[in-house]
Amino acid sequence: MHHYNIRGTIDIAPVRLGTIKLLGETNKMGFIKGLAGINQELAKRPSSGDFADREPAKWASIAAKGAAQKYVFLQEIDEGSPNFSEKNGLALFSLQHSNPDNWKKNAACTIDLGECYGCAQGWRQKIVFYVNVLHVDDPEGPTVKIWSRGLGKGSVAQSLLDMAADPDYKNSITDKTFKFSRTGTTKDDTTYTLSNLGLDHGLNVEDYELFDLEQYVFTVAPERQEAYYLDLAQGESAPAKPAKPVSASSVDADW
Numbered sequence: 039m040h041h042y043n044i045r046g047t048i049d050i051a052p053v054r055l056g057t058i059k060l061l062g063e064t065n066k067m068g069f070i071k072g073l074a075g076i077n078q079e080l081a082k083r084p085s086s087g088d089f090a091d092r093e094p095a096k097w098a099s100i101a102a103k104g105a106a107q108k109y110v111f112l113q114e115i116d117e118g119s120p121n122f123s124e125k126n127g128l129a130l131f132s133l134q135h136s137n138p139d140n141w142k143k144n145a146a147c148t149i150d151l152g153e154c155y156g157c158a159q160g161w162r163q164k165i166v167f168y169v170n171v172l173h174v175d176d177p178e179g180p181t182v183k184i185w186s187r188g189l190g191k192g193s194v195a196q197s198l199l200d201m202a203a204d205p206d207y208k209n210s211i212t213d214k215t216f217k218f219s220r221t222g223t224t225k226d227d228t229t230y231t232l233s234n235l236g237l238d239h240g241l242n243v244e245d246y247e248l249f250d251l252e253q254y255v256f257t258v259a260p261e262r263q264e265a266y267y268l269d270l271a272q273g274e275s276a277p278a279k280p281a282k283p284v285s286a287s288s289v290d291a292d293w
């Protein structure tokens with residue numbers, strides 16, 4: 039069976055994209071844009087984790103219940119896509135942790151730097167997908183934004199991966215228009231749906247200026263992670279007893 043080998047660490051069989059294995063080897067075509075590579079790149083940057091000089095991101099999100107937005111994805115997931123653009127590069131995936139007692143505290147796994155508070159705590163790694171989209175029907179006019187979602191069974195990000203691996207969809211996500219919608223009335227039953235409208239958008243995805251995604255993966259330097267995840271003030275030490283865990287249903291979105 040043909041496998042897409044993710045640059046760096048991850049291997050995905052296109053017919054069973056739910057199966058993601060960490061290999062820690064190989065350097066072939068990138069279904070995932072090098073998780074190890076991302077962390078190495080972040081480590082090289084002098085302001086790692088801060089990026090004070092970066093352009094503020096615009097994040098694609100739906101605040102209102104029942105609302106929908108139209109998107110054109112500006113980056114493919116794999117270099118093997120017939121519509122892969124060298125100029126735009128690939129979507130990327132990042133391994134992240136969140137504090138199970140405080141799900142709002144999440145950041146990139148830094149185990150590739152040799153030290154990671156989340157790994158040391160035994161917190162599982164989540165895979166988070168980042169891609170530049172053109173929000174076509176933004177009231178301000180078509181706007182480039184970063185669309186970021188957790189990757190899991192039944193997630194909207196997973197459906198994109200499935201499409202990128204499917205010859206029936208021409209192994210492409212940039213040649214279609216999508217409708218991203220939010221349904222549900224309470225936090226607990228909110229779900230997101232991504233529908234392929236299949237419209238010929240007639241746009242050239244290379245006409246837009248994209249965000250450099252690697253700069254927007256939230257990363258905290260290893261020596262500051264404990265304070266970050268536990269929300270400690272400077273100089274404070276970790277409480278002897280951890281806070282009461284929040285319920286699983288309070289975990290947002292599709293993580």
Ligand SMILES: [Zn+2]
Nearest residue numbers: 147148154157
């Ligand atoms: Zn980690």
